[in-house]
Amino acid sequence: MKKTLSLIAAAAALAGAAGAARAEAATYAIEPTHTYVTFEISHFGTSTNRGRFDKKEGSVTIDRAAKTGKAEITIDTTSINTGSDGFNKHLKSADLLNTEKNPTAKFVGDKFTFNGDKVAEIAGTLTLNGKTNPVVLKAQNFNCYMSPMIKKEVCGGDFDTTIVRSQYDIKFGLDWGFPDNVHLVIQVEGIKQ
Amino acid sequence: MHTGLRRLAAVLLGGGLLPWVAPAAQAAPQVYDLDPAHSFVTFELLHFGTSTIRGRFGPLEGQVTLDRAQPAGEVRLTVPVATLDTGWKVFDHRILGPELLAADAFPAAYFIATRFRFDPAGGVAEVRGEFTLRGHGEPLSLVAERFSCRQGARLQREVCGGDFTGRLQRSDFGLTFGLPFVGNEVTLKVQVEGIAR
Numbered sequence: 001m002k003k004t005l006s007l008i009a010a011a012a013a014l015a016g017a018a019g020a021a022r023a024e025a026a027t028y029a030i031e032p033t034h035t036y037v038t039f040e041i042s043h044f045g046t047s048t049n050r051g052r053f054d055k056k057e058g059s060v061t062i063d064r065a066a067k068t069g070k071a072e073i074t075i076d077t078t079s080i081n082t083g084s085d086g087f088n089k090h091l092k093s094a095d096l097l098n099t100e101k102n103p104t105a106k107f108v109g110d111k112f113t114f115n116g117d118k119v120a121e122i123a124g125t126l127t128l129n130g131k132t133n134p135v136v137l138k139a140q141n142f143n144c145y146m147s148p149m150i151k152k153e154v155c156g157g158d159f160d161t162t163i164v165r166s167q168y169d170i171k172f173g174l175d176w177g178f179p180d181n182v183h184l185v186i187q188v189e190g191i192k193q
Numbered sequence: 194m195h196t197g198l199r200r201l202a203a204v205l206l207g208g209g210l211l212p213w214v215a216p217a218a219q220a221a222p223q224v225y226d227l228d229p230a231h232s233f234v235t236f237e238l239l240h241f242g243t244s245t246i247r248g249r250f251g252p253l254e255g256q257v258t259l260d261r262a263q264p265a266g267e268v269r270l271t272v273p274v275a276t277l278d279t280g281w282k283v284f285d286h287r288i289l290g291p292e293l294l295a296a297d298a299f300p301a302a303y304f305i306a307t308r309f310r311f312d313p314a315g316g317v318a319e320v321r322g323e324f325t326l327r328g329h330g331e332p333l334s335l336v337a338e339r340f341s342c343r344q345g346a347r348l349q350r351e352v353c354g355g356d357f358t359g360r361l362q363r364s365d366f367g368l369t370f371g372l373p374f375v376g377n378e379v380t381l382k383v384q385v386e387g388i389a390r
Binding site for chain 2: 036046050052054087141145156158188189
């Protein structure tokens, strides 16, 4: 009797796991209030200048059973915010991001690497200033939780990558020693749809 | 003595090696005014153990005094609290409201520090002092991730600065709203550059 019960329990557990696996592919809409890209670039080797893009939209699909995913995030480059009006204006100008000509940047990630059921890395492409190059975003944190406010699952984390701005034809100041490497720090959360 | 000559003399005399030749009174401390274009503090705290919330205050206001001959220093820095910018206005209002920073009653935060640790090259390695937020003071240590000085090409004056990191528990300042969903540990990332007076 005891053996039969444990067999039933095992069968139920397996069925449950299989059911869960079938339902693992889920789409998450980017939560704009917890999704930001901040850039960091060295200022004369002394301190770090930071700026944040405030407007963005997109979605992420994750299939934790198949270990696949797809991310598409569009960033409004005119929403750059450094805390310094002069710096914002210069960043938007044709010297740098040329936002009048290229008002959006886009990240498309289609190669997801998992560590267990957590996203560890997303490889894809970044289009910025009209140029597209491969990028790999590495996760510093990744987690999912049930939001007590919206009663839905939220997944997200912190990612970072370093881009070479000359590959995006953003070359202002390179000759005076402003670095070519720009560190991107990304906070992202998405709400399960 | 001309500033350049005095620095040269300090270098040649090796500062502390011959203290009787270069007494403290002659090695005048240099005051640096914070450069509003390059003086900001970004705070970081974890949201539901998942992603990092960031917000920026600044420009920071104030002065740093460095007396390299001693060596010693002093920081007097003001954070205008209403400059908070998280990228989300609703969130800014919530943080500035009475449940958290109470910016109407406490419009400024302060960092006053006189305990400097210098690296072997004479750069600032750590600054320890008191951070006052929401009218409540607590000890705070800011550790340099990098520090350097340069001759500002456009300004024709010396510019010193760096990146500093500090950590605090927000509950120590009475800021408990949102615990434990939003973390208690706050990381402060301070960008600072000062222009020699």
